[in-house]
Amino acid sequence: MRGTPQHSDRPGPRRPLWVEEPARRPRLPDPVREAAVRAVLIVAVTLVLAVTAFLLTMAGSWLAFPMVLFAVAGTVVATWAVLDVWVTRQVWVQRGGVISTPRSTARALRRERRRARREAKAAARAEARMRRRGGSEQLSHP
Template identity: 45%
Template structure:
């Protein structure tokens, strides 16, 4: 059985946005309870409680949006500029590769080594030579 992974700590601005969202949600829930109890009792507190609940819903949505935006900003800050991959900055940089030793003079190259080959293309011909053979095997006429 593998050991559980530790979660990374949230950046400060994301944590503070999450705390604001929880506080706003809790005040909204308190407003819902007060509005419900005031409606059962027929009290005048129902109208202010409903207004507080509406503002609380708006504030909670605003805080949730703030969490999403601050998470994106923190992720971009962690990635750094000119990063091609979205998760490029999420892991520690790998160690540089060890340099390959130079081949010894007089030794044969390894079996897996093949020298680069240039493609064989037909040379441009003059107008008098019409048919020519192309690398694909077919005959074409040069105009």
């Protein structure tokens, strides 16, 4: 079959179907991701409840009142779930999500404060020693 083109007859290199790119942001930690999935599901169910309550109210059905109550309760639970995502993320960051290394300027400031404290303590000790001895270490002429 000379007239039919074969796949190998195509000119040029074969391109892959997709090219994997590195993620722009790192993946969320497992506890935060679990809380986020839970919150999305709860918010989705709450929206369905709210739309159902609205449609039943427009239709004048007796089910409208219970559905409105469920929609209000769902709103409270959904708010709680979204806050849970935020709190879980904050706790994760504070406990171990971020490794904090002091900057060189902070290190220098701490070193300076320690040196000033040591000098102040040494001066206070010398002052106390002079007071105990009655000032005998002072020179009569400055």
